[in-house]
Amino acid sequence: MQVKIIIGTIAFMLTMIIMGFAALREPARMGQFTDIREGRQVAVGAKIYKDQCATCHGEEGRAETCTDAGGNPIGCQGIPLNHAPLLCGDTSTRMETMGWDGTKFDFIKVVTAAGRGPIMPTWSERYGGPMRDDQVEDVTMFVLNWETEELCAEPEFVYEWPELAEDFLAQDDIEEGDPERGVELYDIGYGCTSCHGNLADPTSALVGPWLGELPEIGGTRVEGQDALQYTYESILYPNAYIVAECPTGPCASPSTMPAFDLRMGENPQDMADILAYLLNR
Ligand code: HEC
Ligand code: HEC
CATH class of the missing domain: 1.10.760.10 (Cytochrome c-like domain)
Known part of the structure; x- marks a missing residue:
């Protein structure tokens, strides 16, 4: 009997100590x-x-x-x-x-x-x-x-896109655009197809304008820009110019197209290949 009381008392005291300790640690526990x-x-x-x-x-x-x-x-x-x-x-x-x-x-x-x-x-x-x-x-x-x-983290290296597409393409480390690689990047690598459809079928574009006529209309969008410069800028900075008509009505402003400057800057050759594909250069 005595022993039980002692054990009980010790257990009670221990419980109180633990609870007191827990109460002290409450803010930490809340965080956890x-x-x-x-x-x-x-x-x-x-x-x-x-x-x-x-x-x-x-x-x-x-x-x-x-x-x-x-x-x-x-x-x-x-x-x-x-x-x-x-x-x-x-x-x-x-x-x-x-x-x-x-x-x-x-x-x-x-x-x-x-x-x-x-x-x-x-x-x-x-x-x-x-x-x-x-x-x-x-x-x-x-x-x-x-x-x-x-x-x-600050990227160790941020590619500096030259202002002019011509200057970009003329750089020593940029090879001549490969349209076959370009179509793969357009379809799979960057998923342009999901918004712009494929170049063969104007009705395949769902979100952004169909790009099948870009070589003809690209040079008519922004004064002073030919199709090459316009396409280059459209990919890097979609908000620089917002197209009027999208497949479901007026294009939203700001543009829902993500800017590709950072992502493509990791592999600038991709730009040359996509341009070659889109503009048959
Ligand atoms: C999330 C959807 C989306 C994706 C992905 C996307 N775009 Fe766009 N794009 C748009 C929309 C919407 C517009 C029209 C609004 C604007 O001018 O930004 C547009 C506009 C353009 C234009 C101008 C078209 C014109 O008729 O003047 C070009 C060129 C273009 N995109 C190229 C690309 C390329 C190349 C890729 C892939 C690297 C791509 N886009 C990925 C939605 C997208
Ligand atoms: C059928 C394809 C599809 C599925 C499935 C899908 N998304 Fe998306 N999501 C898109 C597209 C396309 C866009 C770009 C839409 C646009 O801006 O026009 C997008 C845009 C977004 C954005 C906006 C990102 C930004 O930068 O503005 C978020 C966030 C997002 N999705 C989250 C999700 C989540 C979470 C799920 C799953 C529950 C999901 N998505 C499933 C296609 C999809």
């Missing part, structure tokens, strides 16, 4: 709790992403390699999400060009919930999509989890 909750959201979001988003945005979110259900490579229809201009900074470059005032979380959540244009589907059941709010938030958390120090 948020981390755990966020961790869980990211994990659930990763699965949603893999099942619903990877076919268009790529397994790694880079819109570089996408596969169909059978594992065969297909052109990525989406744009990169694991992408510094979208994710880095409180107000990322993409938020700025799209004129978004709210938070980054909301930017990604709203596009995911409501969809955008004819290809990016609507996901939230609020707009007739298949997902609950918590699922939209989980996949948003997963996309945000790609914002890492590594992604957002």
Whole structure:
């Protein structure tokens, strides 16, 4: 009996000590709790992403390699999400060009919930999509989890695009454009096809203008620019000039076309090859 009381007392005191200790550590624990909750959201979001988003945005979110259900490579229809201009900074470059005032979380959540244009589907059941709010938030958390120090570090090297396309093409380290490589980059590498369709069929363009007539009309868009200069600038800086008519009506301003200056700067030869393909040079 005595022994039981002593054990009981010790156990009680221990409990109090542990609880007191826990109370002291409460703020830290709260932090951990948020981390755990966020961790869980990211994990659930990763699965949603893999099942619903990877076919268009790529397994790694880079819109570089996408596969169909059978594992065969297909052109990525989406744009990169694991992408510094979208994710880095409180107000990322993409938020700025799209004129978004709210938070980054909301930017990604709203596009995911409501969809955008004819290809990016609507996901939230609020707009007739298949997902609950918590699922939209989980996949948003997963996309945000790609914002890492590594992604957002100052790039060691930023390619300086010459102002004039002629100067760019005349550089020693740029080889003559290869249209066959260009078509692959257009279809698969950069997924231009998903928005602009293929050059053979004017009705294949869904989001952006059909580019089959670019050699003829490219030189009529901006005063003082021939088709080459115009196409070069359109790829690097879509907002420099916004085309009037898109397949579903007036083209949106700011442009929904992502700027390719950073991404293509990693392989500038791609520009020469795409230009060769688009302009039959
Ligand atoms: C059928 C292809 C497709 C699927 C599936 C798809 N997307 Fe997209 N997504 C697109 C396209 C195309 C765009 C660009 C739309 C535009 O700007 O016109 C886009 C744009 C976005 C953007 C905006 C990025 C930016 O820089 O403005 C986000 C965020 C996004 N998608 C998230 C998702 C998430 C999350 C999923 C899965 C739940 C998903 N997408 C599934 C095709 C797709
Ligand atoms: C997310 C959809 C999307 C993707 C991906 C995309 N574009 Fe665009 N593009 C557009 C839209 C929308 C416009 C029209 C608005 C504007 O002027 O920016 C456009 C405009 C253009 C124009 C000007 C066309 C004209 O008729 O004057 C060119 C050239 C162009 N894009 C080339 C490309 C190339 C090359 C790629 C791939 C490296 C590409 N685009 C990827 C949506 C896209």
